[in-house]
Amino acid sequence: MKAFKAALDNNIAILAFLLAWEFMSRIGLFNTMFIPPFSVVLATTWDLMVSGHLVQDILISLMRAIMGFLVAVIVAIPLGLLLGGWFKNTQSALEPLFEMAAQANPFILFHVIILFLGIGETTKITIIAWICIWPILFNTASGVRNVDAVLLKSALSFGLGKWVVFYKIVLPAAAPAIFTGLRLSAGYSFFLLIIAEMMGSNSGLGWFVLYSQENYNIQWIFSGAMLIGVLGLSIDLLVQYIEKKVIIWEVEERVD
Amino acid sequence: MKKVFNKIRGVIIRSSGLLAFLALWEIAPRWGWVDPQFLPPLSSVLKATAVLWDDGFLYTHIIVSLWRVLLGMLLAIVIALPLGFILEGWFPSEAKRLDPLFRLLSHLNPFSLAPVFMLFFGIGELEKLAIITLVAVWPVLFHTITGIRTVDPLIIKTAYSLNVSKLILMQDVLLPGALPTIITGLRVGTQMAVFMLIAAEMLGASAGLGWLVHNSAMLYQIPRMYAGGLCIIVLGICINQIILRIERNSLFWKDSIEFLGQTNRRTVNFTNSLYVPILIGVIAGVLFFGGQEVNRVNSQGLYNKDNMSHHNHPIKVE
Numbered sequence: 254m255k256a257f258k259a260a261l262d263n264n265i266a267i268l269a270f271l272l273a274w275e276f277m278s279r280i281g282l283f284n285t286m287f288i289p290p291f292s293v294v295l296a297t298t299w300d301l302m303v304s305g306h307l308v309q310d311i312l313i314s315l316m317r318a319i320m321g322f323l324v325a326v327i328v329a330i331p332l333g334l335l336l337g338g339w340f341k342n343t344q345s346a347l348e349p350l351f352e353m354a355a356q357a358n359p360f361i362l363f364h365v366i367i368l369f370l371g372i373g374e375t376t377k378i379t380i381i382a383w384i385c386i387w388p389i390l391f392n393t394a395s396g397v398r399n400v401d402a403v404l405l406k407s408a409l410s411f412g413l414g415k416w417v418v419f420y421k422i423v424l425p426a427a428a429p430a431i432f433t434g435l436r437l438s439a440g441y442s443f444f445l446l447i448i449a450e451m452m453g454s455n456s457g458l459g460w461f462v463l464y465s466q467e468n469y470n471i472q473w474i475f476s477g478a479m480l481i482g483v484l485g486l487s488i489d490l491l492v493q494y495i496e497k498k499v500i501i502w503e504v505e506e507r508v509d
Numbered sequence: 510m511k512k513v514f515n516k517i518r519g520v521i522i523r524s525s526g527l528l529a530f531l532a533l534w535e536i537a538p539r540w541g542w543v544d545p546q547f548l549p550p551l552s553s554v555l556k557a558t559a560v561l562w563d564d565g566f567l568y569t570h571i572i573v574s575l576w577r578v579l580l581g582m583l584l585a586i587v588i589a590l591p592l593g594f595i596l597e598g599w600f601p602s603e604a605k606r607l608d609p610l611f612r613l614l615s616h617l618n619p620f621s622l623a624p625v626f627m628l629f630f631g632i633g634e635l636e637k638l639a640i641i642t643l644v645a646v647w648p649v650l651f652h653t654i655t656g657i658r659t660v661d662p663l664i665i666k667t668a669y670s671l672n673v674s675k676l677i678l679m680q681d682v683l684l685p686g687a688l689p690t691i692i693t694g695l696r697v698g699t700q701m702a703v704f705m706l707i708a709a710e711m712l713g714a715s716a717g718l719g720w721l722v723h724n725s726a727m728l729y730q731i732p733r734m735y736a737g738g739l740c741i742i743v744l745g746i747c748i749n750q751i752i753l754r755i756e757r758n759s760l761f762w763k764d765s766i767e768f769l770g771q772t773n774r775r776t777v778n779f780t781n782s783l784y785v786p787i788l789i790g791v792i793a794g795v796l797f798f799g800g801q802e803v804n805r806v807n808s809q810g811l812y813n814k815d816n817m818s819h820h821n822h823p824i825k826v827e
Contacts, residue, residue, distance in 0.1 A: 264607060270610050337647055350527050352740055353527065358741055365735075369547060448618070451620060452708075466623055474624060
């Protein structure tokens with residue numbers, strides 16, 4: 254009962270929002286042609302899920318996002334740790350280049366990569382990986398660089414070696430920043446994948462939404478949009494959950 | 510003398526990566542490592558950029574895109590900053606309850622709801638501004654709330670024990686304390702806003718850098734496409750650098766230590782420098798000239814005087 258109450262309290266805003274949406278389209282404040290009531294959207298989503306087509310699109314989209322994200326993680330975290338201050342000259346040589354690369358918008362790259370790889374799975378995964386690399390890389394590097402001065406001062410005054418300081422102090426202290434990068438990237442990956450799928454694809458949630466838009470099936474559009482939102486949120490929550498499990502030494506500071 | 514030498518050495522090292530990349534870009538197509546059809550050498554891309562600039566189109570595209578980003582960001586700040594302060598300052602428990610809803614809404618993709626946006630905002634400038642604002646509002650809002658929440662409690666307690674009013678607390682303690690976080694949010698939001706803008710311009714616009722790239726790709730004008738991409742990148746770097754500089758200066762009260770290389774955090778008290786007036790001047794300039802160009806583009810179209818007018822974009826902004 255208590256858990257139920259807590260859950261209700263946590264999600265009261267979402268419930269209120271959904272109820273308001275339902276109510277407003279039911280009493281005709283919105284034109285149901287353009288904004289169908291929530292219950293109708295939910296029913297449509299259920300039908301689409303049961304028929305199985307949507308499930309496939311969801312899986313394809315998730316697969317692409319996860320693949321791109323994983324590639325980015327594997328590349329970016331080691332690189333970020335190295336750039337965080339080990340090879341000073343390499344770092345200052347590469348930093349402007351990386352900054353430029355980070356600004357290379359995924360949608361410009363889309364056109365460039367299509368030239369080389371065509372419109373295939375690799376193209377989409379490459380784009381997602383490209384987007385995800387930079388937040389992780391920069392956050393890892395700045396996390397390593399901005400470790401609390403007091404911690405470093407005391408570690409150095411104990412006469413610890415560079416490797417020990419790195420392993421015992423820098424890495425744990427930078428972990429929250431690394432996770433910030435991971436969360437940012439996870440958010441980007443799914444958000445921008447949808448747009449990439451809208452621009453050139455014949456499967457996935459983005460394609461589904463575009464298809465619905467072209468056929469002006471407004472209920473499908475809302476189903477797709479809602480699913481995209483919920484999935485994006487779930488990914489975000491998942492990363493947060495992992496962060497909480499991994500970083501157990503960080504004391505949460507909260508002002509109440 | 511040694512200082513000068515060191516400085517020159519630093520500059521050389523810093524630019525070496527970029528220069529090597531640019532040199533590779535020039536050499537690889539020339540020596541046939543990659544197909545010059547797909548990747549034209551840097552010099553021909555720069556030539557295409559110069560041609561575009563001479564025609565006067567490039568200026569229009571740049572200023573139109575800048576205008577959209579800037580205005581969208583300003584709208585996002587105007588909405589998110591006060592909302593964050595009011596929520597976290599006066600109704601912290603309500604803020605906590607609203608958080609899940611905000612998170613959910615922040616994951617709504619404006620492009621997936623394009624028809625609904627068209628319904629509310631038409632297909633003109635307003636739609637693009639709405640997309641940018643909707644995307645940029647959330648990072649600013651979340652970072653504002655987090656920033657206020659993570660201000661050192663000791664400082665707040667001290668302020669309370671000095672019996673300051675809530676408004677003064679906001680202004681003199683919470684705002685400076687949360688400022689670095691807020692500006693980080695601004696940076697994240699701007700990044701996202703630029704992404705979205707380019708996508709929006711590609712999917713339906715009649716001017717702007719995103720349109721330039723998309724249109725060039727459709728017409729198979731590869732050097733022009735790269736020229737547009739290069740402009741977007743340079744623009745992104747400039748915006749990012751400006752915000753990064755502000756972010757660094759907003760950390761003026763924080764301690765730093767040199768470890769494993771130098772921290773290049775210079776503390777500038779930017780309240781009594783020319784910083785703020787220049788920034789405001791630039792913003793005002795972009796808004797003014799950009800507004801003019803946007804009006805011109807939307808009222809008469811950009812390419813109706815020469816043979817480029819048959820671009821294959823069905824959506825024409827009225």
